[in-house]
Amino acid sequence: MIIYGDYGSSSTRRVLTVLRHLKVEFELRVVNLSAGEQKKPEYLTLNPNGAVPAMVDGSMILFEASAIMLYIAAQYPSSLLPDGRAYFDTIKWMFWAAEHFRRGHTDLIEERFIKRAHQLEEDDRISAHAEASIHRYAAVLNEHLSNRRFVVGDSPTLADIDLAAPLSHLRRTRAPYDKYPHVASWHNRLLSEMPAWRETGELLEQRLSEMEARHSKVPAGERRVELARQAG
Ligand SMILES: N[C@@H](CCC(=O)N[C@@H](CS)C(=O)NCC(=O)O)C(=O)O
CATH class of the missing domain: 1.20.1050.10 (Glutathione S-transferase Yfyf (Class Pi); Chain A, domain 2)
Incomplete structure (x- = not known):
């Protein structure tokens, strides 16, 4: 399973939490929101909204964090999705x-x-x-x-x-x-x-702090590109 996302996104955090909690193996491909990578044509084929996260599992492609969470929970039954x-x-x-x-x-x-x-x-x-x-x-x-x-x-x-x-x-x-x-x-x-x-919260905080530190060094006119609605 491949997850496309950015640690600074709380929507990505939702999906990563489920995967880590259930100890499911996955690959994270970082879509760098600061660099606007969520708007690149190749990513838009996975999520036409130009937002993270997205998931690819074989022929299954999903966007919307909740849909991805439900998909994972259906594959790996647990108390996260009770009967x-x-x-x-x-x-x-x-x-x-x-x-x-x-x-x-x-x-x-x-x-x-x-x-x-x-x-x-x-x-x-x-x-x-x-x-x-x-x-x-x-x-x-x-x-x-x-x-x-x-x-x-x-x-x-x-x-x-x-x-x-x-x-x-x-x-x-x-x-x-x-x-x-x-x-x-x-x-x-x-x-x-x-x-x-807790762990995904620490990763999110670390990523946002890095973004903020970098933005404070970027001239104001260039920041619009740097921070493209990344927090969600
Ligand atoms: N409802 C969507 C929300 C996705 C979303 O807005 N993601 C934010 C990050 S949390 C994003 O990618 N923003 C970048 C943008 O809109 O350009 C979901 O649950 O997946």
């Missing part, structure tokens, strides 16, 4: 993560990380809208986690990974989480009980 009712609960929270929970975070990444790297002004109206969305859905997640160890049952599933992904960028987005203690406890639990989540 029966818990299966549908897992899928429900994965859809909810994509449709609702992650959206405000994506906007804040654009406003407070990507734009800053391009020396562009943050649009306060977009950030305020994003924060309102984060509050709306973080309150739902916080309540759900008030009496649960993980999102579905007592051990992590793909849903926990999909929901935790945007927290990868909290240091940069300054997303408003002070009021959501159950979300914070759950994320700490995930970090301590799922080593693969």
